Amino acid sequence: xxxxxxxxxxxxxxxxxxxxxxxxxxxxxxxxxxxxxxxxxxxxxxxxxxxxxxxxxxxxxxxxxxxxxxxxxxxxxxxxxxxxxxxxxxxxxxxxxxxxxxxxxxxxxxxxxxxxxxxxxxx
Numbered sequence: 437x438x439x440x441x442x443x444x445x446x447x448x449x450x451x452x453x454x455x456x457x458x459x460x461x462x463x464x465x466x467x468x469x470x471x472x473x474x475x476x477x478x479x480x481x482x483x484x485x486x487x488x489x490x491x492x493x494x495x496x497x498x499x500x501x502x503x504x505x506x507x508x509x510x511x512x513x514x515x516x517x518x519x520x521x522x523x524x525x526x527x528x529x530x531x532x533x534x535x536x537x538x539x540x541x542x543x544x545x546x547x548x549x550x551x552x553x554x555x556x557x558x559x
Contacts, residue, residue: 439479445533446475449484452528453521457488457514460524464517467493468510473544477537484537487544488514507543514541 438446454472457465469491476485490507514521518539526536 438477442477442479442481445481445537446477446484448529448532449477449486449525449537450475452525453486456521456524456528461517461521464520465510465513469493470510470514473546481533481535482537483540485540485542487542489544489547511541511543 450472453475454470457470457472471489472486473489474487476487477483478485488511490510492506492510518541522536522539525539529536
């Protein structure tokens with residue numbers, strides 16, 4: 437069972453990470469639509485597990501021009517820039533959190549599973 441403090445911090449991180457990825461990380465992540473679907477914070481508030489849903493659009497910056505963006509490429513770019521994302525989160529949350537948690541990113545495939553189940557039910 438999560439405490440009230442964990443829930444508050446998770447909501448705060450979810451809001452700010454969504455905003456950071458939408459506005460500040462475009463040069464790194466391209467035009468991909470990235471949604472932070474859920475954030476889970478450990479009881480000691482040291483690790484934040486962030487689940488993202490990715491809809492790749494266009495091409496990835498810094499990758500060969502002929503290669504279109506895929507979920508795996510976008511996720512690799514997010515994981516490669518984890519330190520920068522934590523720094524940006526620290527700038528926003530520095531007054532509210534004493535220690536900025538370590539960030540772990542996971543791909544949320546809930547929508548893919550829902551589509552697969554609907555497809556199976558229609559058959």
